[in-house]
Amino acid sequence: MIKLASAVTPPLLVGATLASSVSVAQSVFWETVDQLWYVCQPDGTPEDMDRVTVSRLTVDGVLVDRMHIGRSGHGTGLCVERTAAGTYLWAGSMPNGGWATALARIPYAENGTADASDPSVVRTPRTGVYRVSAAIDPTRNHLVFRWQSNNVPSPSAVGGIDAYDLGLAATGMFSRVRSTNFEASGKTLQGFTSLGDRLYFLYGDQNIDNFLVTSVDWASGAVLQSQPVTAFPGIAYREPEGICVYEDTLAFGIAGRPDGVRQLNVARFPHPGTNPWVEISYDNVAYPPNSNNYKPQYRIDGDRVHLHFSVDKRDGTAWAQGEVLFTLPPRVRPNRTQRLVGVVGGGAVNGDTMAVRFEVAADGRVTIWDERSLIGWVGADVSFWVC
Template identity: 55%
Template sequence: MIRLDSAVTPTLLSGATLASQGSVAQSFFWESFDQYWYVCQRDITPADQDRLLVSRLTADGVLVDSMHIERAGHGANIGVERTGGAVFLWTDALPSGGWATGLARIPWQKDATVDASDTTAPASVVTFHRPRTTGAYRVSATIDPNRRQLIYRWQSNDIKSEEGVGGIDRYDLDAVVAGTYTPLATMPFTASGRTLQGYASLGDHLYTYYGKPDKEPGAVTTLTCSDWATGRVVQDVTITAFASLSDREPEGLCVYENSPGDPQATLAFGFSGGSSGARTFQAARYPHPGNGTWTEVPFNTAAFVPNSASYKPQYRLSGDQVFLHFSLDQIDGKAWASTQQLFQLPLRARPNRTQRLVGVVSGAYVTGQPLTVRLEVTADGWVTLYDDRGFKGWIGADVSFWIC
């Protein structure tokens, strides 16, 4: 279970530009194999037709491409499935009154348009799924990537989420794809009085995200954790991240993994910001309380060589900290230069402000001075040397720093 009382919420995206700046994000999903964000918006146009626009972003929030899903619904939640080399979206489908009555499974096709109500379309374009064929309104879905389960929310009354009554089901994802809809568990819910802005499942727990735009009276953003086995709420906390945003509105919740099946998986939650016509998207994550595995970091092998295989640049996440381990020498044997960049950490391991570190050097061509060196890790992840002595030899570090 992810502890939601942590004061540390490292920023993952800030001011990201989506394929349209005319509407807020509704939901999002992190696909850890390719390291892409999929962000779903309602594409508001005069001929809207319940159309959704899904933007695909790099880990750093750079827009790669997008896809239109026509006659879909509200986009309250979205799931992304990776099977083999293919990626599939799980989105709203077959809308009634602007809200989905079914689900569409759609192969990702950049810059394409797919009709999520065209039941005559071939399976290579879209397939439809209705796990509950009767008495289910305002349906939506996401995916628990660690357990490869489809998480399906439905209401028994066609009314806003504050007053909604219904349930959230868990299904084996591959069974659903094959057309078998046998719930593994159902968590019922009653009227909460809160506006649902997203939900995600991670292992034994379901997380629900509530809130309204800051400009609305009584706006409070909260995140709740419930036990799948008992349905009991075990955590319910207030989210204060991105407090300075204009038109701040909570939007979207998903599982955040470093890589597929990551035992250190945690949660990412989103906020929209900016005025109409200039909308942006931002996301933060909760830290995981445990220790991650040591992960190698790419470096310029034409310029640097490690002391040995065990001294290749590596990092490890441990709760709110990043641990760094490396020892490198220059292949050309030249002296080290101040402000020289060694390697760049991935987004998930970067600080949100520059961190100063103390490293060690071999001491070649350095006499009468301490064999230490100053390193800095910049906010964009570059591990950078700051030393004017012009020494030669290896430089190393076994250090840690807060990422908050």
């Protein structure tokens, strides 16, 4: 279970500009294979013809491309299924009064269009329900479907949440693997997701200090924890919009609207605990490690990222100022340059200090900085930064 402590800084996205200028974001999803954000906005078309715009953003919030989806609904609960055959969006379908009553599974088309109510893409886990939305639990490979039995705003809504095998759901086969009901919350729902044995709900209203994330036990439906969120204070419009699984924790969106521009800000909750060491891709021909135990690796421990490596230069030349040893993956990059102290081989410094400085840049580059034209191995064994 994610411990819902106060959301940490640095944020994941700040002021990312979205493709549509019509409305703010309604849902957000992190796709871990291609390392892209997917953000869904309603596009201001008449009810029951509701078109949404899906923006794809880089890990740093740069707009890559977009897709327009007609007859979709309000844009809540967008999620992404990554397969060997391509990328598929799970979006709202068959809108009634501007809100979806079914789901659609749509191949993502760069700068393309689709009709979410075309029978070939419609997926119907339940009939006779209202204001539906979906999430994907990557730890269980489940499609999670929220539905209401009454067609009313979320504070008064009653209904249920069902989980299905994602692979079978993609083919239109829906056999529930678990289910829970919900009663009226009295709060404005702005998104939900599932991770393991817990459901997480995002609540709150525009420019009102009632932003809350609640953890619910799947088996019993009991509320386990509610955490007020104070991220991004003072931004214009400030409305919570969308929650999703981000790596092994949770990320949530906060819409902004400075001077009418539609922007999205994203923060995350702390990582839940210490993770295993993960090898980092690097040029092992140019920079051979001292042994297999000293290949470049990182480990997340709470909000700390630990770095461990010891490498040499195969060509025997001196380490250059600012030479890049390797590049860290996006999930462990700091938000500003971090300076780390490492060690060098004793023979390389001829009695001088064996300390050497490394820098970890916001784009993930790990570089060496030393004026002594060092020759020999260099390494970092206990260095860390706060992510």
